[in-house]
Amino acid sequence: QKEVEQNSGPLSVPEGAIASLNCTYSDRGSQSFFWYRQYSGKSPELIMFIYSNGDKEDGRFTAQLNKASQYVSLLIRDSQPSDSATYLCAVRGTGGFKTIFGAGTRLFVKA
Amino acid sequence: GAVVSQHPSRVICKSGTSVKIECRSLDFQATTMFWYRQFPKQSLMLMATSNEGSKATYEQGVEKDKFLINHASLTLSTLTVTSAHPEDSSFYICSAREGALYNSPLHFGNGTRLTVT
Numbered sequence: 390q391k392e393v394e395q396n397s398g399p400l401s402v403p404e405g406a407i408a409s410l411n412c413t414y415s416d417r418g419s420q421s422f423f424w425y426r427q428y429s430g431k432s433p434e435l436i437m438f439i440y441s442n443g444d445k446e447d448g449r450f451t452a453q454l455n456k457a458s459q460y461v462s463l464l465i466r467d468s469q470p471s472d473s474a475t476y477l478c479a480v481r482g483t484g485g486f487k488t489i490f491g492a493g494t495r496l497f498v499k500a
Numbered sequence: 501g502a503v504v505s506q507h508p509s510r511v512i513c514k515s516g517t518s519v520k521i522e523c524r525s526l527d528f529q530a531t532t533m534f535w536y537r538q539f540p541k542q543s544l545m546l547m548a549t550s551n552e553g554s555k556a557t558y559e560q561g562v563e564k565d566k567f568l569i570n571h572a573s574l575t576l577s578t579l580t581v582t583s584a585h586p587e588d589s590s591f592y593i594c595s596a597r598e599g600a601l602y603n604s605p606l607h608f609g610n611g612t613r614l615t616v617t
Contacts, residue, residue, distance in 0.1 A: 421603040432506075432593045432611040433544070440603050477543065481603070488534070488606050492543040 412478030506609025
């Protein structure tokens, strides 16, 4: 079992729709959860992070965390073609030191 | 926000030569920096953790004698790929945490694309 799992996609949504990206993790003691966006050939850039169960909103982005289910998600509202990228879920495990990345989900937003 | 600068952005070298990659935290001090490698269409894989003033910690399967890491100051870590071979061709990305808290996010450099011919 991989430590951080994501559906590789591609996930295709029309412009203006909500894109939903999911991630599960294996370390039940994980404390910090991050979403990064990576454009092709570029390094990842931080979108948002979440530490507590529930929802956290930042502009068009909402991160959702359910520690009991070991599940974290990212919702992108009013998706734009510029949101087309690979989205990486990252988890910092027990001990709070290493950050482990999922393989990423490729998102295509069709104009 | 925290800025991490990485150089060079792209390097092409011949097999058998060594390549040094620099990673700097520009507006914060980083006692710890992390080196990742990413092959095409794959995820980021942590190679090693660079600790200021002490030896780096390497992940399982990463050869410490091949990937030399030096973290001589609070703002600079270097990765040297020694005797590079074509299979070392990859995208190398450094990162650092701005704060020491367990929940401080990683900030990434722009990456170095290494091509070994």
